[in-house]
Amino acid sequence: MASIPLFLSAAFHSCWLAQAPALETSKSSPNGLEALLQRLVHSYPAEGTWWGAIAAMLIACLAVFAFLNLFALFAVWLERKVSAHMQCRLGPMEVGPHGVLQTIADGIKLTVKEDIIPRVADKVLFIVAPIIVFTGTFIRFAPLPFGDYLVASDLNLGLFYIAAVGSVEVLGVIMAGWSSNNKWSLFGTIRTATQMVSYEIPIGIAFVTVAVSAGTLSTMQIVEQQSGWFWHWFVFRNPFLMVLSIIYLIASLAECKRSPFDLPEAESELVSGFHTEYTGIRFALFFLSEYAAMYLVSGVAVVAFFGGWYLGIPVIDRIGAAPDSSALAFVIGLLIKAHVLIGKAVGLVFVQMWVRWTLPRVRLDQMMSLCLKVLLPISLACLVGSALWDLFMGSLASGKEYSMFFWLE
Amino acid sequence: MTGSGIFNQVMFWLFAVMAVAPGFGILLAKDIVRQAFWLLLSLVGFAGLYLHLGADFLGFIQVLVYIGGILILFLFGVMLTYRMDVPLKEVKGWGLVFPGIIAGILTASALLYVASRTPWNAAAKATAPTVSAVGSRVMSTFILPFEVISMVLLVALIGATYIARRKEDKGRSEE
Amino acid sequence: MEAILLESVLAPYLPAFLYFAVVAATAAGFLIASRLLGPRRRDPLKLSTYECGVPLLGGTRDRFSVKFYLVAILFVLFDIETVFLIPWAVEFRQFGWLGILEMFIFLGILIIGLVYAFKRGALKWD
Numbered sequence: 001m002a003s004i005p006l007f008l009s010a011a012f013h014s015c016w017l018a019q020a021p022a023l024e025t026s027k028s029s030p031n032g033l034e035a036l037l038q039r040l041v042h043s044y045p046a047e048g049t050w051w052g053a054i055a056a057m058l059i060a061c062l063a064v065f066a067f068l069n070l071f072a073l074f075a076v077w078l079e080r081k082v083s084a085h086m087q088c089r090l091g092p093m094e095v096g097p098h099g100v101l102q103t104i105a106d107g108i109k110l111t112v113k114e115d116i117i118p119r120v121a122d123k124v125l126f127i128v129a130p131i132i133v134f135t136g137t138f139i140r141f142a143p144l145p146f147g148d149y150l151v152a153s154d155l156n157l158g159l160f161y162i163a164a165v166g167s168v169e170v171l172g173v174i175m176a177g178w179s180s181n182n183k184w185s186l187f188g189t190i191r192t193a194t195q196m197v198s199y200e201i202p203i204g205i206a207f208v209t210v211a212v213s214a215g216t217l218s219t220m221q222i223v224e225q226q227s228g229w230f231w232h233w234f235v236f237r238n239p240f241l242m243v244l245s246i247i248y249l250i251a252s253l254a255e256c257k258r259s260p261f262d263l264p265e266a267e268s269e270l271v272s273g274f275h276t277e278y279t280g281i282r283f284a285l286f287f288l289s290e291y292a293a294m295y296l297v298s299g300v301a302v303v304a305f306f307g308g309w310y311l312g313i314p315v316i317d318r319i320g321a322a323p324d325s326s327a328l329a330f331v332i333g334l335l336i337k338a339h340v341l342i343g344k345a346v347g348l349v350f351v352q353m354w355v356r357w358t359l360p361r362v363r364l365d366q367m368m369s370l371c372l373k374v375l376l377p378i379s380l381a382c383l384v385g386s387a388l389w390d391l392f393m394g395s396l397a398s399g400k401e402y403s404m405f406f407w408l409e
Numbered sequence: 410m411t412g413s414g415i416f417n418q419v420m421f422w423l424f425a426v427m428a429v430a431p432g433f434g435i436l437l438a439k440d441i442v443r444q445a446f447w448l449l450l451s452l453v454g455f456a457g458l459y460l461h462l463g464a465d466f467l468g469f470i471q472v473l474v475y476i477g478g479i480l481i482l483f484l485f486g487v488m489l490t491y492r493m494d495v496p497l498k499e500v501k502g503w504g505l506v507f508p509g510i511i512a513g514i515l516t517a518s519a520l521l522y523v524a525s526r527t528p529w530n531a532a533a534k535a536t537a538p539t540v541s542a543v544g545s546r547v548m549s550t551f552i553l554p555f556e557v558i559s560m561v562l563l564v565a566l567i568g569a570t571y572i573a574r575r576k577e578d579k580g581r582s583e584e
Numbered sequence: 585m586e587a588i589l590l591e592s593v594l595a596p597y598l599p600a601f602l603y604f605a606v607v608a609a610t611a612a613g614f615l616i617a618s619r620l621l622g623p624r625r626r627d628p629l630k631l632s633t634y635e636c637g638v639p640l641l642g643g644t645r646d647r648f649s650v651k652f653y654l655v656a657i658l659f660v661l662f663d664i665e666t667v668f669l670i671p672w673a674v675e676f677r678q679f680g681w682l683g684i685l686e687m688f689i690f691l692g693i694l695i696i697g698l699v700y701a702f703k704r705g706a707l708k709w710d
Contacts, residue, residue: 054602057598057599057602058602058606060599061599061602061603061606062606064603065603065606065607065610110618111614111617111618111621111622112618112621112622113618113622114622114623114624114625115615115618115619115622116630116631117631118631118632118633118634119628119631119632119633120633122440122442122443124443125442125443125446127615128446130611130615131608131611131612131615134607134611135604135607135608135611138603138607139600139603139604139607141603142599142600142603142604143600152599152600152603153596153597153599153600153603154596155465155596155597155600156465156540156596157465157466157469157540160466160469160473160540160670161469163473163666164469164470164472164473164477165472166477167472167473167476167477167478167481168472168476168477170477170481171446171449171476171477171480171481171484174481174484175446178442178484178488181633182633182634184634186488190485190488190652193481193484193485193656194652194655194656197477197478197481197655197656197659198655198658198659200477200659200663201658201659201662201663201666204662204663204666205666205669207666207670208666208669208670208673209673211670211673211674212673212676215674215676215677216674217540217670217674271634276634277633277634280618280622281614281615281617281618281622282615282618284614285611285614285615368655372655372658373702376662376698377698380691380695383669383691384688384691387676387684387687388684390676390677391680391681391684416594416598417594420594420601460594460597461594466670466671470667473663473666473667474660474663474664474667477663478656478659478660478663478664479660481656481659482653482656482657482659482660485652485653485656486653488652489650489652489653540670540671540674541671541674541675543671544670544671544672544673544674544675544676545675545678545679547668547671547672548671548672548675548678548679548682548683548686549679552686555668555686555690556686556689556690556693558664558668558690559665559689559690559691559693559694560693562661562664562665562693562694562697563693563694563696563697565657565661566657566658566661566694566697566698566700566701567697567700567701569654569657569658569661570654570697570700570701570704571704
């Protein structure tokens with residue numbers, strides 16, 4: 001478990017140490033890569049050359065991407081283990097210790113399988129669809145931080161970017177289902193599209209509420225506002241945000257097509273939904289994006305509600321944060337923060353798996369009325385309540401104490 | 410265009426081609442669903458052009474509303490009405506070619522005339538977050554249009570509800 | 585030399601573009617690898633549409649209930665609403681009670697529509 005954040009931190013450090021010139025381009029970020037490099041190195045061979053900048057950025061992107069792929073492989077294994085242990089089984093045990101390499105073996109197998117395009121399928125769309133779903137899922141990670149300083153692209157509309165680009169994936173799914181020319185695929189498609197678009201509404205409102213509290217949509221700045229004790233996390237800021245964080249977690253299950261909202265690929269009804277006709281590596285692309293999306297929604301939840309890379313205990317969070325701290329303390333602090341953020345996100349991924357093996361699947365009508373009749377009105381009410389809370393507390397306590405646990409200090 | 414670096418030029422032409430070229434795809438595609446996916450490419454190109462103008466918020470709106478909303482609505486419409494036995498109507502013969510050419514030339518010349526007469530302002534260097542600027546304008550100068558928009562949305566909501574429900578009532582008696 | 589990057593408003597998005605290129609190239613690479621490594625033995629049955637092993641029954645492209653369309657319209661409406669909420673949310677502190685009043689009017693009008701949709705039973709899924 002701990003090896004994943006370690007790997008990520010190592011990859012980021014080795015890559016971004018060489019990336020300094022590129023950092024000058026990210027003017028919008030006060031605490032992006034630029035600051036990291038200023039802290040760590042003072043001169044580098046490729047300084048000031050545009051090819052050095054591009055090459056370094058490319059390596060950084062590869063690091064993020066490699067991490068996500070490895071995480072997806074790990075999550076598939078984890079899901080099988082979690083489900084197995086919840087059902088008093090052992091799960092995969094053969095390949096590697098406790099079967100950790102099982103997914104890699106599966107991946108190799110899927111790659112060397114024959115990939116079949118049905119005769120009646122629309123071939124062009126059939127081939128393009130998995131690429132769009134895969135790309136649409138993975139490019140959403142660009143503004144998602146993996147720790148303090150560790151972000152591929154700190155956009156000042158970060159959360160909005162994540163919400164907006166998510167819609168590309170829906171189109172990829174429609175493309176896959178339509179081009180398969182199979183009735184199971186089409187049923188799965190229309191369910192997926194309906195579910196994903198309707199659950200985007202509560203998610204969007206949750207993001208707006210976070211923006212009300214934070215005054216920004218940049219993921220880095222949102223986390224920065226949750227520093228200090230853990231009651232500064234947005235989830236504990238006021239009762240409305242607490243409700244909204246739960247709404248976000250429910251809606252994100254639906255967004256990822258996870259149980260209990262797995263109607264799009266309900267095995268017992270629709271074979272496997274929109275990717276019924278997909279085999280071999282094309283299926284693997286859908287599968288990888290699904291598990292990467294699990295990390296995405298968990299990561300966003302951590303950033304928006306659960307304090308990001310802050311542990312919530314100032315003594316630990318302040319390690320290496322002072323401007324005059326040594327390089328060693330700085331790197332240790334960086335590693336702790338990366339571990340905290342990724343640890344929280346993996347924890348939420350585990351919760352998603354736990355829910356999957358606990359709850360039965362909901363019906364289509366229940367799924368829709370949950371979204372439109374329960375989540376939507378509640379989230380709108382929470383938006384209003386949270387805005388009023390901030391305004392009221394702001395005027396009451398001279399804009400300092402917004403948290404509902406401020407009396408603890 | 411803002412800036413004149415090579416990177417800027419490359420990105421501009423990339424987005425411009427991406428915005429315009431799929432138009433030919435839409436014209437030539439036989440299947441209406443394929444036309445929708447060509448449209449996807451074109452909309453992404455336009456979003457890129459907005460980004461290029463420094464209007465990042467507008468660019469993301471383009472992606473969220475047009476790609477995530479309108480295009481999905483369009484595809485749903487196709488799926489709702491799709492019939493295997495009615496392919497896209499293919500018009501044979503030359504009867505529509507000359508009217509088409511004339512209409513095309515007229516439209517193109519009108520557009521060129523307008524484009525050559527418009528005093529194009531180079532966009533200001535909008536590196537500050539545009540969303541805050543939009544926010545303060547919407548809350549102060551453009552407050553009336555802003556509230557009117559909610560009325561427009563209300564009308565759309567009521568209309569959609571009314572139509573969908575009426576069809577539903579009729580459909581039930583048939584079942 | 586880095587001036588060619590700095591001059592553009594697109595500069596902050598450069599990592600995102602590069603990231604996009606990396607992801608798309610990898611996806612295509614996976615497909616090509618599979619094409620090169622996998623066997624290619626076609627037969628008519630293998631290429632037929634999957635229908636749980638029985639011969640195909642009925643058309644593959646059925647028509648759907650209009651309710652799905654209504655959901656999509658609702659989504660577009662609330663999408664636009666969210667889009668208008670975002671600039672307000674970011675600038676909300678500056679306008680204080682006035683800003684919140686303006687937004688309540690905006691939201692209130694939309695909520696009237698939502699209540700109407702509930703009352704008409706448009707969201708009933710049976």
